[in-house]
Amino acid sequence: MLMPKRVKYRKLQRGRLKGKAYRGNTVAFGAYGLQSLEGYYVTSRQIEAARRAIVRYVRRGGKIWIRIFPDRPVTKRAAETRMGSGKGSVDHWVAPVRPGRVILEIAGVREDQAREAFRLAAAKLPMKTQFIAREEHGA
Numbered sequence: 001m002l003m004p005k006r007v008k009y010r011k012l013q014r015g016r017l018k019g020k021a022y023r024g025n026t027v028a029f030g031a032y033g034l035q036s037l038e039g040y041y042v043t044s045r046q047i048e049a050a051r052r053a054i055v056r057y058v059r060r061g062g063k064i065w066i067r068i069f070p071d072r073p074v075t076k077r078a079a080e081t082r083m084g085s086g087k088g089s090v091d092h093w094v095a096p097v098r099p100g101r102v103i104l105e106i107a108g109v110r111e112d113q114a115r116e117a118f119r120l121a122a123a124k125l126p127m128k129t130q131f132i133a134r135e136e137h138g139a
Helices: 045-056 111-122
Strands: 032-036 040-043 063-066 074-076 088-097 103-105 131-132
Touching: 032 111, 040 103, 045 063, 045 088, 045 103, 045 111, 088 111, 103 111
Parallel strands: none
Antiparallel strands: 032 103, 032 131, 040 088, 063 103, 074 088
16 A cells, blocks of 8 residues: 655644646656546545556556555544544545546557556546546647
């Protein structure tokens, strides 16, 4: 599971996820990408499930890039605990994903294979996504 080695602050306040992704919104490494259409907090488990779905489908072909990283802690109180007595301990890690952000990229496979692999991966993610191809210069 993905998580940071160390962080500056152990617990963060919740805040809110607003706006569009102005960075990380184009295919930069691979030939095809999976782009988010909604803003969501994606857990490290969901990222790993999507990665496994792609790897299982393309078998040993292609290279995969994960463009998001879960660096935001989510705390949770123990079950049946009374109110008060401080904030709960860190339960899991999430990656904040804004609309337009490229989540996954792949190269070294045909377009139909990439589409199917991303369709399987998208089923593991909580938000709506779309398949995008790299824009070649001059096209």
